[in-house]
Amino acid sequence: MKALTVPPHRQGADHLSVTFAALADPTRRAMLAQLALRDMSVGELAEPFDISLPAVSKHLKVLEHAGLVRRSRKAQYRPCRIDAEAMKPAVEWLGQFALLWEARFDRLEDYLAELTAKEKKRGRRK
Amino acid sequence: MKALTVPPHRQGADHLSVTFAALADPTRRAMLAQLALRDMSVGELAEPFDISLPAVSKHLKVLEHAGLVRRSRKAQYRPCRIDAEAMKPAVEWLGQFALLWEARFDRLEDYLAELTAKEKKRGRRK
DNA sequence: GTTGTATTGAACCGTACGGTTAAGTACCAG
DNA sequence: CTGGTACTTAACCGTACGGTTCAATACAAC
Structure with missing residues (x-):
């Protein structure tokens, strides 16, 4: 009997894997491309996509967890700002x-x- | 009844997503790092890792599908060769x-x- | 042909992922 | 306080992913 409730492989989830995984989705890449132009609220960010708001929220959480996006509060809004420096490790690895x-x-x-x-x-x- | 056996979102799977997804695994990145040094057979490639051979084979298939690795035949061996050019789109996107x-x-x-x-x-x- | 080596295929398992809907939280305005 | 706006959390669903074991294929050598 195995007490194997532990997530076997992808538990560690090094930063590089988290970053590449975050980039491995067209919706998230499109979001980053938008945020490269200007900071945006979640609603603004969601507008071009045909998915629900919770889905957008999840994508943002992935990007945030990868350090690619940072968020603050402004009234009801949670403006998103890109942090492109988080891409550096990925770029360097590819380099x-x-x-x-x-x-x-x-x-x-x-x-x-x-x-x-x-x-x-x-x-x-x- | 729903005829929704179709994979909903990730069906298209654009090349950039496939590439980033392939890179989003430490085992696969380590394999690429090895292959950057020299071409290797599947067995050689598998040696440093504590996973079964079929798992290695699957990883290679992912890398191959992303165009990052190409394979030939030599007797029983299927030597793997890196194709770093397949990283270019990812690098450029990050650029x-x-x-x-x-x-x-x-x-x-x-x-x-x-x-x-x-x-x-x-x-x-x- | 039989045996040995290298690699893949098939079936299965548990978790992760992207999506949904419905309910909840947080803040501003009247 | 009531209502509206902006978002998140919770629960669920179906497929994908990384891993396994066991069986099959491909080729070399005897």
Whole structure:
């Protein structure tokens, strides 16, 4: 008999895993993209999505737990602010492999230029 | 009766979500770190971990599905090779927020243009 | 062909995840 | 105090996820 009520594997949940997991959802990424433009209340943030408010609240809690979003109080509102610094560990971890893709392809600069052009166009939409 | 056998939300599973989800597990990240050093067979790859071989096989399938690992055949072995280029979209997505942690500028576009110019130079001189 | 090695597939288990609805909390306004 | 607005908590549902064990496949070597 096993007294195995303990969550077996994902108990520790290191910060990097929490961060990547938080980013692994399109709704949450869209929320972060919105918050990159300006601070927003939960209701504002929820507006573009076809999900209930509690669902939005849950997503925010995930982002908050990952340190990607911080919240305060203003009257009834709980304005959300992005904390992009929390992405640093993820970026740094990915950066470990930069040599692997730069070595094979010397066209990183071209890729970045191209992508930046695309981002410029997409900036204000949606 | 509900004909709702369809997976409701996470059906589409865009590539970025698949990639981030693949990275959101310490075992898989450790596997990628190993593969960054050299190609390895499944058995070799499994050795440092205290999990069964089928579990390793599943992890590899996740990484493969995300395009992070490619596999071939050599006798009974299925050597694994990292494909770090598959990380690029994730890195670039995160790069959108770079200005938020590196500076207090207000214009994402300006920052990106600047960064791209810098990248172009750095890429050459490296 | 039989045996041995490397890896995957199938079935199962418990928890996590994203979603819902309904009820509860917190704050402002009349 | 009453009502409205903004959000969260609680309970539930179905699927996904990480793990297991046991059986099957693929190939090498004898």
